[in-house]
Amino acid sequence: MADQPIRFTDGASYERVMGIWSRSAGEVFLDWLAPKRSLAWADVGCGNGAFTELVVDRCAPTSIVGVDPSPEQLSFARARHKAGVAQFAEGGAMALPIADKSVDVATMALVIFFVPEPAKGVAEMVRVTRRGGTVAAYAWDLLGGGFPWEPVHAELRVLGHSVPMAPRAEAAVMENMRALWTGAGLKDVETRTIEVERSFSSFEDFWDTASLSATLRTVLPTLDAATLARLKDRVRARVRSEGKAIVLTARANAAKGLVTT
Secondary structure, eight states, rough: OOOOOOOOOOOHHHHIIIIIHHHHHHHHHHHHOOOOSSSSEETTTTTSHHHHHHHHHHHSSSSEEESSHHHHHHHHHHHOOOOOOOEEOOBBTTTTTTOTTTTEEEEEEEGGGGGGSHHHHHHHHHHEEEEEEEEEEEOOOTTTOOOTTTEEEEEEEHTTTOOOOOGGGGSSSSSHHHHHHHHTTEEEEEEEEEEEEEEEESHHHHHHHTTSSSSTTTGGGGHHHHHHHHHHHHHHHHHHHTTTTTEEEEEEEEEEEEEEO
């Protein structure tokens, strides 16, 4: 596993690489939450606003505040938002710039494995959520092979190359998510697996998109031409094809619970 930190500073690239995946998983996640309309939301680690916009479109919130440490991502999120419902604030998951008991739903979409102390992140979501409200998250099952670009990662590992991984990947393991939610005092805790698919028009479309990911853009440029060609051949043989199209499957784990105090 490489030691380079993973950084997200380009909202447009993130949209192509991960925003589409986030919304696909987010659709299933919101079906599972089945929230009422006209609630106040917090989107912790909102990134470029992909999940924030999904909540606005589907849940008709009275308000939603997106919090993220990246000014570049927040700039993209503000520019894409047209409904006038969302506000965006720079900040970290362990010290949210949100008042106590001020939202009805607090969520993390593909974030918990980036929080240095995941338990503090969950505790912060509990702090800002009113009694009877919901605290929930979904995150790629990184250690279980659920990451969207796992076919490339797996073949890199076979060839002896390490790949950066989220620093708290273990936080997204299902049992650990359940323990985090129960440990934060949440009640009626439930967990589930979310599986989603994404199609690419060709192998090159898939490869060009994967190459923009924060994990791979630090590794692929270091490979010599022969190794890169060998890697592409191995990945091509690994992924599922339907005619010229490439179809990937990704898997996330999700948790939800109720605030009772």
